[in-house]
Amino acid sequence: MAETSLDIREDFDFTGQTVCVTGAAQGIGEAVAEAFAVLGANVVIADIDAEGAAEVAGRLTDAHGVRAIGLETDVSEYDAAAAMVEATVEEFGALDVLVNNAGLMGTQKFLDSEPDDWAAKLGVSLFGTLNCTHAALPGMVERGEGAVINYASASYRGNDPGLSVYGAAKAANRSFTKTLAAEVGEAGVRVNCVSPGTVETPATEDFVEKYREKLGDAYALGRVGQPEEVAKGVVFLASDAASWITGETLHVDGGYLRR
Numbered sequence: 001m002a003e004t005s006l007d008i009r010e011d012f013d014f015t016g017q018t019v020c021v022t023g024a025a026q027g028i029g030e031a032v033a034e035a036f037a038v039l040g041a042n043v044v045i046a047d048i049d050a051e052g053a054a055e056v057a058g059r060l061t062d063a064h065g066v067r068a069i070g071l072e073t074d075v076s077e078y079d080a081a082a083a084m085v086e087a088t089v090e091e092f093g094a095l096d097v098l099v100n101n102a103g104l105m106g107t108q109k110f111l112d113s114e115p116d117d118w119a120a121k122l123g124v125s126l127f128g129t130l131n132c133t134h135a136a137l138p139g140m141v142e143r144g145e146g147a148v149i150n151y152a153s154a155s156y157r158g159n160d161p162g163l164s165v166y167g168a169a170k171a172a173n174r175s176f177t178k179t180l181a182a183e184v185g186e187a188g189v190r191v192n193c194v195s196p197g198t199v200e201t202p203a204t205e206d207f208v209e210k211y212r213e214k215l216g217d218a219y220a221l222g223r224v225g226q227p228e229e230v231a232k233g234v235v236f237l238a239s240d241a242a243s244w245i246t247g248e249t250l251h252v253d254g255g256y257l258r259r
């Protein structure tokens with residue numbers, strides 16, 4: 001029988017654990033990294049924006065007294081993902097939680113797009129997930145524990161004109177999550193997915209500003225979300241409070257109504 005207890009506070013104590021969050025120089029990823037820092041984790045801010053990553057790492061160290069580093073990483077490149085994991089293990093000894101947050105949005109009608117546009121979107125949102133996960137898993141399997149959190153989006157369900165390729169990448173992440181969870185579960189590694197609705201971040205601020213009221217109508221709770229609200233869902237999935245949850249997609253979307 002697995003060892004469990006109802007000391008829920010302990011379940012959310014990440015002291016001594018190392019969490020790597022991709023795309024964490026801003027937006028949801030930054031909030032995710034900060035949430036883990038609040039709970040005592042060492043955090044790795046991996047982002048293509050090296051300066052932004054270093055700034056966030058410095059801020060988290062100052063604010064929460066944890067060890068945090070910024071790593072310039074282009075998740076769409078396998079070698080860069082492998083280097084990210086290597087640098088993490090070198091700095092902190094192991095990687096306990098991988099959060100595949102990096103994603104590339106931007107609306108474009110499919111007929112107006114070119115193969116290069118698809119490659120860019122899939123490169124970050126799908127290959128980024130595959131690259132980082134493939135690089136991180138061997139260490140987790142060897143140690144018999146670890147958690148991976150992937151990202152879908154409300155648009156994985158389709159019916160979001162302009163987000164066909166992005167939505168397809170997000171649907172793939174969801175499917176990948178379920179199958180991978182079945183492959184590595186017995187090795188002690190859990191793989192889950194978070195699916196945010198519209199969240200106010202640098203990627204969406206203009207759009208949200210323009211359509212705030214209309215967007216709110218699409219959610220049972222009547223509003224768009226904030227990065228911290230997604231971060232709490234990610235932390236839950238990574239925590240021991242979710243010790244018997246794997247292969248799941250947690251919809252953090254205010255009760256999105258357009259199914």
Ligand code: NAD
Pocket residue numbers: 022023024025026027028029046047048049052073074075076100101102103104105124125151152153154195196197198199200201202203204
């Ligand atoms: P954002 O654009 O504000 O931030 C994304 C971060 O990823 C940036 O710091 C950027 O520099 C980094 N990044 C981009 N390409 C990269 C690469 N190749 N390698 C490493 N880092 C890279 O995005 P966000 O709104 O915070 O979204 C974060 C995640 O949540 C994404 O996966 C997104 O698809 C998903 N999501 C967001 C929303 C939303 O409404 N904001 C909704 C659903 C899902």
